Amino acid sequence: MRHFGEIESVDVGTEFASRAELAASGIHRPTQAGISGSSTEGADSIVVSGGYEDDEDYGDYLIYGGQAGFDPNTKQQNEDAELSRGNLALVVSYNKGLPVRVTRGLGSTRQHTYRYDGLYLVERWWVDRGKSGFRIYRFALRKIDDKPISTPAGELPLPTSNEEPDKVESYTTRIIRDTLVSETVKEIHQHFCQTCSTRIERPGGAYAQAAYIRPLGRPHNGPDTVDNILCLCPNCHVLFDGWAFAIEDDGSLIGALNGSLFEKKDHTVNREYLRYHRRLYKAANN
């Protein structure tokens, strides 16, 4: 059975001289593939080699380019990626909320050493065009253990983005940000779900979640404003973030849900953000 989570005898920060050593430790069993996993169980581990043009590495937050066909000579992607094998395994990890071990390749593209950097969760996945023009799967992973990556200065792979790594938000920052703008939206809708009109009532008051339409954070960079937020019940939130439905400009729902968006005059949803989400929805369901 595939093992998810920590490997008992291997600390975060442990370095390995080769993929063979890394495999022998149990951290990442395959000696070639970047993703260790299956389409039924999920992915238990990835290796981020730093050589891929579609990866973005911010340390505790990582955008990983998934699995695709590469030309062995030019090292360039030469076909569209599919929702199968490693990519499907990572989507299953997202669906199940499974932790993924992350190992980084350090050093030049030719001569790597490897460092185990701890456990991450797949926060989101989506389909995009890579720099090559071919279809790729992208996975945003966030570190969930509290063991810092102990990096000798300058050895962390450089972010492939030009933005500052220190802008990546902490878990706490995100929780607090959520409370300010999103509570306003929930109050306007009195905690009724804007897509299925469910209202979750518990002792002490009603409950709803704030769903960002154009996702926050890299690389989507949606704004934290009321016109980018929906008041949803937890079920519709899971469906909306997981590309099971989207919303047309006229408010009608497409995909898993029927009906149309409930709107209030003091909370208008920005159609630009609906289009952004719809484009990702369509790419994921292609």
Add this chain to the structure above:
Amino acid sequence: MRHFGEIESVDVGTEFASRAELAASGIHRPTQAGISGSSTEGADSIVVSGGYEDDEDYGDYLIYGGQAGFDPNTKQQNEDAELSRGNLALVVSYNKGLPVRVTRGLGSTRQHTYRYDGLYLVERWWVDRGKSGFRIYRFALRKIDDKPISTPAGELPLPTSNEEPDKVESYTTRIIRDTLVSETVKEIHQHFCQTCSTRIERPGGAYAQAAYIRPLGRPHNGPDTVDNILCLCPNCHVLFDGWAFAIEDDGSLIGALNGSLFEKKDHTVNREYLRYHRRLYKAANN
């Protein structure tokens, strides 16, 4: 407007000589009450004084006794606590997922100094009988920032429980534990909710959550076994954990949901745990 989250100029670990100094810093405005909050906005801050018989303090995890009437002479609780004022404010923080600032009183019961220990989330609340025999509200809070409490050895208030503080689980431990037993239960039910029969389908597969019937962790100490787990949709999970419904021994639902529990022959739910949850449900809805 009430401010939730960090106070910009006050670091975790800052000490204050008095409640007046603590109030002036903005960390905890009331100079007497242990809970700062309102029944509409939620609670933004609590002070844990260490003198209360129903508190249990494990550092990053805290069971807080809520607000109750005390006899000023004997310092003993002398009436049943109610879901109002400070207690209701903490339940609202739970419902909204708001962060709560936690300040600890250090030193003897008579002469306190105060240390701001960072942001916590209310993970759960329930109603219990205190050591006095009167009704109390209890709140389990877990630290969510990544700023360690820098404690000179021996100065942390001692746990009032006899169990070892180091048994308190980390966030990561909990995530990994969840993946092993709970995936089995979800597979048995093919991700159909056992109470409302919803099945959340997304690209890449179905989605469900594992709900523990008798809660894990202190002080409930439910076991991590399949007979203590339900496969629920996110909506029913929120209702079940928030005391909006419970399940009778014959499987019929009481409270917010109608119908009865769907069971499979290879997954029998332990009636003892249903009774435990039902007792908490009834106390919360009293």
